[in-house]
Amino acid sequence: MPDIHSAHESPLTAGTGTPRLSALLDAAAHGDGRAWSGLWTELFHNGTLDPAHPLVLPALTAMAEEGTVEALSLAGALLVRDDGCPEPGRLREAYALEVARLLAAAHRSRQAVVGSGTYCVVLEALLGVEGGAPYAEELIGGLLNEEYEIECPGPDGCGEVWVVLGERGHFTTAEDYALAEDDVRRVPLRPAVPGTGPGARLHGYALADGHPDVARALTYVCGEAECPTCGRSFRVSDVLAAPRPR
Ligand SMILES: [Zn+2]
Numbered sequence: 595m596p597d598i599h600s601a602h603e604s605p606l607t608a609g610t611g612t613p614r615l616s617a618l619l620d621a622a623a624h625g626d627g628r629a630w631s632g633l634w635t636e637l638f639h640n641g642t643l644d645p646a647h648p649l650v651l652p653a654l655t656a657m658a659e660e661g662t663v664e665a666l667s668l669a670g671a672l673l674v675r676d677d678g679c680p681e682p683g684r685l686r687e688a689y690a691l692e693v694a695r696l697l698a699a700a701h702r703s704r705q706a707v708v709g710s711g712t713y714c715v716v717l718e719a720l721l722g723v724e725g726g727a728p729y730a731e732e733l734i735g736g737l738l739n740e741e742y743e744i745e746c747p748g749p750d751g752c753g754e755v756w757v758v759l760g761e762r763g764h765f766t767t768a769e770d771y772a773l774a775e776d777d778v779r780r781v782p783l784r785p786a787v788p789g790t791g792p793g794a795r796l797h798g799y800a801l802a803d804g805h806p807d808v809a810r811a812l813t814y815v816c817g818e819a820e821c822p823t824c825g826r827s828f829r830v831s832d833v834l835a836a837p838r839p840r
Contacts, residue, residue, distance in 0.1 A: 611636075611643045618643075619653040622665070630664045638671055645672045646685060655692040658699040666703060667715050669696050670722025677725055686725065696723045704803050713805045714738050717796055727792055729834040736830075737811050743770075744833050752823035757783070757814075757830050764814050768822040781820045788816035793831045 618636070621629035636643040637650065644650070650672075657665035673693065676685040686693055700720040707713050714734050721730035736742035740760030746752035756767045758780075765780035788794040793816035800809035816831045 612647070612649070615643050615647055615649055619649060622662075623653065623657055627664075630668070633668060638668065638675065645676065646688060651685065651689040651692040651696075655695050655699070658696055658703070661699075661703060661706065663703060663707060663712055663715055663719075666696065666700055666719040666723075670700070670719035671731075673725065674722040674728065674730065678728060693723060704799055710805055710808050711738060713800070713803065713808055717799065717808075721792070727835075732834050733792075733815070733831065736815070736834075737808065740811075742815075742830055742834070744830065746821040746824060746826065747828050747833050747836070748821060748824045748826040750824045750826075752821055752826075755819070755821050755823075757819055759783075759811050759814050766819050766822055779822050781822050783814045784818040785810075785813035786817035787813055788831070791816075791831065792835070 614636070618629045618632045622633060633643075637645050651669060654665045654669040654672075658669060669692075673685055673696075676682065697720070700716060700723050703716045704713065704720060707716055714737050718730050718734035721727040721734075727733075732742070736757070736759070740758065740762070742757040742759075744755055744757060746755050752768070754768070754770075756770060758765055758767065763780065764783040764785070766783065767778050767780055769778050788797050793812055797809050797812045797816070800806070800812060814830070816829060818827050819830050820827050
């Protein structure tokens with residue numbers, strides 16, 4: 595088992611974990627799918643390997659340029675987390691060339707991938723590589739799960755609102771839909787084609803890239819939703835994008 599404590603004491607030491615890192619990146623580059631869970635765990639979740647290690651972003655960039663969505667996705671997540679750390683931009687400054695190449699790879703991938711789930715993963719990575727959209731994970735996660743669990747933005751403290759998209763319908767409820775009885779009150783969502791903001795851009799991409807199902811889901815995310823408790827109308831995308839304590 596790795597010594598997590600000592601790894602955290604010197605996370606920027608280039609030599610730390612190099613053989614392990616090198617082996618994982620090499621396995622991933624040779625198509626060993628199991629290497630990705632190791633890379634996510636050690637680079638992202640528990641920090642036993644350093645994302646600023648000189649091997650990491652160049653290797654992920656090279657794989658992303660070959661169309662490996664896992665590499666693009668991990669690179670995007672590492673950049674988003676780095677943007678939110680106490681010294682934001684550490685990775686972006688050190689690896690500006692790779693970030694530019696990742697961005698180009700993300701745009702090529704969105705035009706190439708098949709399947710709306712993978713397409714959503716590419717959109718999330720694209721937003722992550724671009725930076726400036728800390729809500730991207732929630733926005734895209736809701737598209738993938740066909741559900742958002744958000745706080746009513748009204749002043750009345752209504753609490754949670756479940757926003758359901760997809761085969762079960764498009765509506766809000768005040769109860770956890772998965773646990774609720776059939777007679778739970780549903781308020782239909784009112785879709786709208788987004789005119790501005792990140793929703794509009796993603797909607798345009800989804801249409802241009804041949805993913806009308808994703809584009810349609812975005813019309814609900816960027817349309818009008820109503821809190822079933824207080825009746826306040828809001829846009830899901832606005833609630834997700836609003837600054838809030840994390
Ligand atoms: Zn409310």
